Amino acid sequence: MTRRKHWAWFLLFTGPLLIIFLTVVIVPFIVGSFYSFFQWDGISANPKVFTGFENYIKLLDDPRFMESAWATVKFTIFSVISVNVVGLTFALFVTSKLKISNTARTMFFMPYLIGGLILGYIWQFVFSDVFKLIGEMTGLDSIFFNWLLDQDFALYALVFVFTWQMAGYVMIIYITGLQGIPNDIIEASRIDGASTWQQLRKITFPLLMPAFTISLFLTLSQAFKIYDVNLSLTNGGPANATELFAMNIFNEIFGYGNYGYGQAKAIVFFIIVAVLALTQVYITKKREVEM
Amino acid sequence: MKFGKKAFGGLVFICLLLALAACSSGDKSSGGSSDEASGDGKSITIFQSKVEISDQLEELAKKYTDETGVKVEIWGTTGDDYFSQLQIKLNSEQGPSIFTLGNEREAEKLKSYLYDMSDRDYVKNIAPNMALKQGDKLVGIPYGVEGFGLVYNKDLVSPEDVKDYDSFVSTMKKLKGEDVNPISLSQEAFFLIGHMSNYPFALQDDYKSYIDKLSAGDVSMADTEEFQEFGKFMEAIKTYAPNPMDVTYDEEMGDFATGKTAMVHQGNWSYGMLSDYDVDFDIGMMPFPLMGNDKLAVGVGGNWAVNGNKSEEEIKAANDFLEWLHTSETGKKYIVEKFGFIPAMTNIEANDLDPLSQAVLDASNSGETIPWAINYYPAGVIQNDLTPAAQQFFLDEKMKGNDFIKDMDKAWDNATK
Numbered sequence: 001m002t003r004r005k006h007w008a009w010f011l012l013f014t015g016p017l018l019i020i021f022l023t024v025v026i027v028p029f030i031v032g033s034f035y036s037f038f039q040w041d042g043i044s045a046n047p048k049v050f051t052g053f054e055n056y057i058k059l060l061d062d063p064r065f066m067e068s069a070w071a072t073v074k075f076t077i078f079s080v081i082s083v084n085v086v087g088l089t090f091a092l093f094v095t096s097k098l099k100i101s102n103t104a105r106t107m108f109f110m111p112y113l114i115g116g117l118i119l120g121y122i123w124q125f126v127f128s129d130v131f132k133l134i135g136e137m138t139g140l141d142s143i144f145f146n147w148l149l150d151q152d153f154a155l156y157a158l159v160f161v162f163t164w165q166m167a168g169y170v171m172i173i174y175i176t177g178l179q180g181i182p183n184d185i186i187e188a189s190r191i192d193g194a195s196t197w198q199q200l201r202k203i204t205f206p207l208l209m210p211a212f213t214i215s216l217f218l219t220l221s222q223a224f225k226i227y228d229v230n231l232s233l234t235n236g237g238p239a240n241a242t243e244l245f246a247m248n249i250f251n252e253i254f255g256y257g258n259y260g261y262g263q264a265k266a267i268v269f270f271i272i273v274a275v276l277a278l279t280q281v282y283i284t285k286k287r288e289v290e291m
Numbered sequence: 292m293k294f295g296k297k298a299f300g301g302l303v304f305i306c307l308l309l310a311l312a313a314c315s316s317g318d319k320s321s322g323g324s325s326d327e328a329s330g331d332g333k334s335i336t337i338f339q340s341k342v343e344i345s346d347q348l349e350e351l352a353k354k355y356t357d358e359t360g361v362k363v364e365i366w367g368t369t370g371d372d373y374f375s376q377l378q379i380k381l382n383s384e385q386g387p388s389i390f391t392l393g394n395e396r397e398a399e400k401l402k403s404y405l406y407d408m409s410d411r412d413y414v415k416n417i418a419p420n421m422a423l424k425q426g427d428k429l430v431g432i433p434y435g436v437e438g439f440g441l442v443y444n445k446d447l448v449s450p451e452d453v454k455d456y457d458s459f460v461s462t463m464k465k466l467k468g469e470d471v472n473p474i475s476l477s478q479e480a481f482f483l484i485g486h487m488s489n490y491p492f493a494l495q496d497d498y499k500s501y502i503d504k505l506s507a508g509d510v511s512m513a514d515t516e517e518f519q520e521f522g523k524f525m526e527a528i529k530t531y532a533p534n535p536m537d538v539t540y541d542e543e544m545g546d547f548a549t550g551k552t553a554m555v556h557q558g559n560w561s562y563g564m565l566s567d568y569d570v571d572f573d574i575g576m577m578p579f580p581l582m583g584n585d586k587l588a589v590g591v592g593g594n595w596a597v598n599g600n601k602s603e604e605e606i607k608a609a610n611d612f613l614e615w616l617h618t619s620e621t622g623k624k625y626i627v628e629k630f631g632f633i634p635a636m637t638n639i640e641a642n643d644l645d646p647l648s649q650a651v652l653d654a655s656n657s658g659e660t661i662p663w664a665i666n667y668y669p670a671g672v673i674q675n676d677l678t679p680a681a682q683q684f685f686l687d688e689k690m691k692g693n694d695f696i697k698d699m700d701k702a703w704d705n706a707t708k
Contacts (some may be wrong), residue, residue: 022455043378043382043404044382045403045404146537149534149687153413238686239680239682240679254379256706257400
């Protein structure tokens with residue numbers, strides 16, 4: 001009787017979620033992998049031609065895809081570092097005993113509540129108008145110019161906006177981690193004469209490892225999959241310099257109408273993200289310490 | 292037994308969800324013959340590509356509803372990526388009943404969705420050679436005739452000064468000396484390169500066969516005289532004009548309307564924007580002088596098409612709407628006065644046109660026009676390939692016009708491989 005009871009409860013809570021997950025993730029994934037072996041333009045009435053692994057072989061010889069991959073890797077490395085550094089700094093700042101820390105916490109978290117699309121349009125205005133104005137007024141036009149018109153700086157602009165959006169979110173995770181560190185250890189270290197830096201390095205960071213694991217995982221996968229900010233801030237431009245993975249796939253499918261080929265890209269994309277994220281979790285998990 | 296009731300409720304909920312999921316997948320398998328509850332001919336949906344007529348069309352839709360009781364829903368328009376959006380909507384079996392078809396290439400791609408209107412009455416009024424055909428099927432009714440060229444401020448330039456490459460450059464130099472922007476393009480795909488790139492194609496003896504040869508790799512733009520000169524023109528524009536990548540359509544027209552810019556490369560559609568300003572000078576449209584060209588580019592900008600995959604009632608309702616739009620007094624009035632179209636229908640008269648549309652109509656009537664070769668480009672080539680090439684050209688200060696033409700060759704190859 002109890003066994004069956006548990007089973008019913010289990011179904012009640014996981015059932016709805018399972019159905020949603022199944023219909024919006026698993027099923028499209030399987031159907032998508034199936035289409036990746038076809039040459040097809042995505043219009044239901046037009047013929048699908050089975051081509052085997054041709055789509056995947058073509059991928060290796062696609063300069064635009066390779067450039068997009070490289071841009072995505074660069075973007076991910078920069079943003080994972082900057083989001084976590086900024087997020088951790090924020091967290092350390094707001095858990096210190098400053099008066100404004102509560103207000104600061106709210107302010108830092110605010111950008112995360114704005115949708116990526118809107119955020120992108122706001123910053124597009126900042127970069128193209130405000131930056132130019134500041135540059136003209138202060139004469140510092142080597143820093144303050146329209147970043148979105150420079151092929152390298154457009155990517156930094158993306159990193160900047162993504163950091164602005166995500167830092168507040170990982171800050172919350174770090175705050176939780178920081179508050180979980182028992183005060184007595186810190187006090188003990190202080191009595192032993194540890195400096196602030198030693199305290200951070202030898203006690204806070206090792207005990208914060210679980211928070212690192214989750215924050216790194218979140219930023220890594222989010223940065224890899226980014227689409228909304230990419231679309232609204234640069235739309236892949238200038239001259240495709242900031243066309244990241246997700247956008248490249250979208251353009252392949254809906255711009256060029258190569259549905260099968262785009263699906264093949266998406267599958268490769270999935271494998272890369274999965275491998276990277278799992279490796280990262282494995283490595284950081286190993287470094288977590290038990291108290 | 293308290294638990295039992297709750298669990299039972301939960302199970303019912305799950306069953307409901309399952310039932311919902313089953314419903315939606317059932318719809319898909321039926322081929323979208325009636326994918327919306329409203330497929331009974333009492334309501335239709337329109338998804339069209341022209342941003343500038345959205346509000347007016349909404350107004351018209353209300354009038355139609357008042358008159359006939361049929362609900363007309365207008366979906367927001369997205370501009371440059373309209374065709375991608377349309378494909379997404381059609382693909383997910385949620386396509387509109389009436390949509391815009393740009394040209395025969397797009398028609399070819401969407402042929403399984405097109406409805407043959409040949410035997411409807413109102414299509415008999417379409418001006419000769421203006422209907423969009425696919426084989427012997429008539430699949431699109433033209434919005435109207437449109438034209439583009441250099442829209443200019445009559446106080447600052449006169450057409451006599453812009454006759455060929457040399458006079459074009461010297462005029463730009465002179466204007467620059469007077470602290471006026473000589474010319475302006477803007478960052479949107481069609482305004483940056485789409486319409487500009489039409490000239491070297493349209494000036495070929497037979498642009499269709501030229502495009503076919505180009506796609507087959509038999510000729511290259513870099514070896515064609517018109518394109519070589521086009522490269523020189525683009526280089527001159529880069530030298531004297533503000534960087535188009537930094538200019539939006541709004542800013543382009545705003546600067547023109549306030550007299551800061553002497554010429555913009557635009558079409559008659561841009562008048563809608565100018566009428567929002569109190570423009571205190573006379574406006575004209577003149578040909579872009581590539582190879583001494585003295586004709587405006589005139590063509591059909593878009594066509595109304597009916598989604599043939601809908602239920603019979605909905606198709607009929609869609610046709611009724613188009614018929615009303617092209618034959619009733621209200622519909623005709625809206626086409627000319629509110630949409631600002633130059634009608635391509637013999638039963639609609641154009642009176643009191645704005646100066647830009649008048650220029651296009653005059654050119655069209657006298658036959659002094661060059662065609663819109665862009666309508667024969669491979670689908671999507673402007674947004675996908677030519678625009679990145681043009682962005683590269685305008686961002687790299689050292690890049691020469693002939694390098695740009697080589698990049699355009701590469702972009703074209705990429706689109707047609």
